[in-house]
Amino acid sequence: MSLLFRITQQNSTSYMLLFLFLLLCLLLLVCDPCRGDPLFTICPGVSNYTSNSKFESNLKQFIQSIPSKTSPTGFYTTSLGSSPDQVYGLAQCRGDVTISCASCINNASLGVLKLCPYGKEATIFDELCEVRYSYQNFFSHMVYNGKYPVWNSTNQSVSDPVTFAEALKNLLGQLSNKAVGDAKSLYASGETGIGGENKIYGLVQCTKDLSSSSCGECLRYAQGDLVGCCSRRVAGIVLSASCGMRFELYPFFQESTDGNNRKGKTSKILIAACVSVAVALLLTGFCLYCRSQKKKEHKDIERSGRALLHELVISPHATIHSPRNIVDGSDEVNNQELPLIDLATIRLATENFSDSNKLGQGGFGIVYKGVLPDGKEIAVKRLSKRSWQGLEEFKNEVILIAQLQHRNLVRLIGCSIEDDEKLLIYEFMPNRSLDWFLFDQTRCKMLTWGIRFNIILGIARGLLYLHEDSRLKIIHRDLKPSNVLLDDEMNAKISDFGMARIFVDIWRQSMLWRDFSL
Structure with a gap:
């Protein structure tokens, strides 16, 4: 019971650990909302470079440099090398992003190498940034190749599409005019009401190498x-190499800062960072605590396993108590010696439990075929490691099957408990098994x-x-085709007594007590 209590306590600790981990992730998102997966990737595939070529060297130099080069202003362009191995590169963060810019650019740049391998031009869009490179000079050239991420199709529909579409169109038009009017940033974000407290939040942006007229187009x-x-729909986004737009029903962007509220924003970031560090330290402490508890639990299970082995195997004359059960007029059953x-x-x-020897898998473990040194073929059930449940099934099978001898029951010929292993042979x-045929x-x-009639019999x-007819009245509780094994003559043998239980015959028990009293 004490071991079960500790395992239950361990589960409660795991839930608390999961909660703290999710809280940490939420706080980290406040400081670094960059996502792991890109929104979209464009890999034209019209031209490829070869491994270890000069173009690859120039490209990797560009990839390594852009996080630090882009972070100060949120925008960076460069060209490296000379034709025909020259690389033209552009990196830009979303207009409202500051401290997360370098992180987003780093993730995106590494991602584009994996998603567009050996491509001489590619563009990758993350939620907060964009990275683009090519063997051709594309600077200041407007390119519109509107792309729709799969994310768009997962959004729900709005209840009043006519009103919503009109409000959305007006908002995007206003934001576009605002972005074009700000030639320095070519970025704008804002909101508009759609009745009651509901609002649409929108964002538009062009790459800063474009002119205002090209951006507007x-x-x-x-x-x-x-x-x-x-x-x-309740949200949408369209991406292109030179510009992009997005809208949501919640404020997904940071409000523009000026001299009056920059201090407040900085304070919020510092507070969030401090809380994140505190939670991280607390999480680390819990991890260390859980690790020590797991080691302790593992030792307890090993100790219980050794004790069980001593009771069931080493001491062949030990008795297995069956409270509230009367078997042949006694509540004890003498254990048979089990090799x-x-x-x-x-x-x-089993060739070290090779997959090639795997016969099947059940809820408590895997069964392997094996050949002993004397040539005898065996089936080995390898119960779950470090599991109290596995230990209980081991005990149940040894107690029950070792007592039962019948031509239609599978015969247990040995067992083993060493280290983390609990094996039934x-x-x-x-x-x-029958299901293999059925x-x-x-x-x-x-x-x-x-054959079917013989199996049924x-x-x-x-x-x-x-x-x-057995000394113990047993209810199997898990009889199914996979637990009916077939020998070389297709004779059926019932197996897997891990969930079986001894049944108390109340009438027989009362009769035995009456005879005893007489």
């Missing part, structure tokens, strides 16, 4: 596509009516023995 294309695709097979022998027999069934369109044809005889 790009944004007109983008607005037409965004309104056309997403004006009936103990060392782990090294089992590893050798059974006689090998060449024809595997649920295969080809093999099921091998089950003629005669075998299962019935096994159950009759468990329920009426």
